[in-house]
Amino acid sequence: MSETPTAFMVATFVVLAAFFVVDLFVIGRKPHVPSTAECVRHIAFFVVMALVFGALMWAVAGSGPAIEFYSGWLTEYSLSVDNLFVFVIIMSNFAVPKIMQKYVLSVGITVALILRGCFILVGSAIITRFTWVFFLFGAFLIVTAVKLVAGGDDDEEYHENGLIRALRRVMRITDEYDGTHLRTVRDGVPFWTPLVVVFLAIGTTDVLFAFDSIPAIFGLTKDPFIVFTSNVFALLGLQQLYFLLGALLDRLVYLPVGLSVVLAFIGVKLILEALHGNTLPFINGGRHLDWVPEVPTWLSLAVIVVAIGGAAVASIVRTRSVEGAAK
8 A cells, every 4th residue: 555645646646737738738739849958947847846756755655655756766767768769760760840749759658658557557456466476577677687788679670560550551641741630631531640650659669668667666666656656757858858868869878788787686676575475385385485685675776876877977988988089
């Protein structure tokens, strides 16, 4: 059960809903290319709001839930930065006009948030009834961490998923955009514009990333409220990060290494928790493994900060050394 007061959770949902409404229907109503200053202001605002929210969590629910939120938010935010590589490829693949990209990201991320909410509810129900699923989550995160370190071409080319391919078979979709309209008319024949496919591509692709991020955050907290708010705060600043980082994404060369450390650590943490909380007939005579250590949340937060911060600093140092050598 959540330690957070119900009134605080209700107020949080109202405020977060207001953030999305303002971002989507007020700021995002007029498609435009945000300036660097606008991006910095928005990112700073959402980061400060996340820090304030964590402080409020500390005040109303205690240090434990607050540290869980900060750990989850940092993890989700870091994974979201990695997701931006794919967003760039999707925008290029569908030739989305730059002036419309902010609007596309706003709608796509909103769709992703709704789908993630469903995923979180299902995941919470599963781990409540079957704690052994942490073995699967932990193993999955460790395998993902190994793949990140090994590298690969997964982010270099975008492939439409089955849902979008099926959509193209049953719907008349034109190759030309018509502003922010989802429907248009060509020679008297109604067509869907590519926007409907782009929205689904952004939303469903982000949900695919949830198969990494949701198990990761469930390794830091079992509270669905903290899981959901961590995801929301990470997604709120994502579209501004897209424009601010842009061409700088390829400079974060060590980000996959930092993320792999975080995912591997959380994977091990999940397996240790599963060992501690389950009875295994082939180990210790079927008795609880109370001697298995539990990783404290503060240690998780420290590992996340050091791994991601170290990867960022190392990337900056390497970039500067390469640029210096090229002169």
